Amino acid sequence: MEKSVAEKIFDSVHRSYDKFLNFATFSKINKWQETLINATPNGKYILDIGTGTGEIVKKINQKIDKNSYIYALDISFNMLKVAKSKIGGENILFLKSDALKLPFKEKSLDNVYFSLVFRHLPALEITNQLKYVLKKDGYVSILEIAKPRSKILYNLILLFTDKMFRPIGRLIFSKQEWDYFVESIKNSITKQELLEFFKSNGFTTHFYQSKLLGLIHIAVLKKQTEE
Numbered sequence: 001m002e003k004s005v006a007e008k009i010f011d012s013v014h015r016s017y018d019k020f021l022n023f024a025t026f027s028k029i030n031k032w033q034e035t036l037i038n039a040t041p042n043g044k045y046i047l048d049i050g051t052g053t054g055e056i057v058k059k060i061n062q063k064i065d066k067n068s069y070i071y072a073l074d075i076s077f078n079m080l081k082v083a084k085s086k087i088g089g090e091n092i093l094f095l096k097s098d099a100l101k102l103p104f105k106e107k108s109l110d111n112v113y114f115s116l117v118f119r120h121l122p123a124l125e126i127t128n129q130l131k132y133v134l135k136k137d138g139y140v141s142i143l144e145i146a147k148p149r150s151k152i153l154y155n156l157i158l159l160f161t162d163k164m165f166r167p168i169g170r171l172i173f174s175k176q177e178w179d180y181f182v183e184s185i186k187n188s189i190t191k192q193e194l195l196e197f198f199k200s201n202g203f204t205t206h207f208y209q210s211k212l213l214g215l216i217h218i219a220v221l222k223k224q225t226e227e
């Protein structure tokens with residue numbers, strides 16, 4: 001079967017990914033992930049979608065009790081390979097799968113995490129999957145690039161990413177990889193849009209914090225409906 005664009009891109013950037021993420025977040029990514037995990041009431045069955053190089057799974061595993069299970073799911077085999085080399089344990093299962101075809105039963109999960117992956121996915125389609133696999137009172141935890149309310153700031157960020165950082169980015173990534181990253185930034189949404197979207201899908205806001213001048217969302221949403 002032919003690889004999707006995301007699969008091709010993440011399969012090829014797996015070696016430089018951690019270094020790039022630390023550079024691009026001014027080494028704040030670990031703190032943000034800790035905030036997300038600490039704000040989440042974790043249950044027994046935990047899914048991390050787009051697990052990448054496994055940093056969130058590594059941190060969740062240090063916090064949860066040993067009767068819990070973590071499913072680390074990603075479309076990229078190479079990213080999963082890096083994750084697997086960092087973390088092990090009988091309670092962690094690595095799954096190569098598309099987030100839009102989740103291999104879980106109805107109401108089988110307590111938590112679903114997305115760290116820097118929600119904006120890569122079609123929001124309505126993935127949310128319908130979440131509504132299906134999450135138990136009532138389950139939580140969705142999201143760390144994501146936010147669209148700032150100020151249009152000037154937003155345009156500045158696009159300009160920096162697309163023009164100023166491009167030469168540095170191109171030292172590590174190909175044109176297609178860098179364009180994919182810039183395009184994904186255009187899919188980012190504001191705090192209000194994020195919270196309203198989840199509200200209209202039957203979730204309440206359990207926790208919200210923004211970081212880096214409102215450029216990062218850290219959000220925990222609770223499923224309120226039985227469906």
Ligand SMILES: C[S@@+](CC[C@H](N)C(=O)[O-])C[C@H]1O[C@@H](n2cnc3c(N)ncnc32)[C@H](O)[C@@H]1O
Nearest residue numbers: 006010050051052074075076079098099115117
């Ligand atoms: C920007 S990385 C984030 C990795 C990690 N969660 C982190 O915070 O560093 C996005 C990850 O999502 C995965 N991904 C993208 N689209 C996906 C899809 N449709 N299904 C499953 N994984 C996907 C990519 O392969 C990649 O590993």
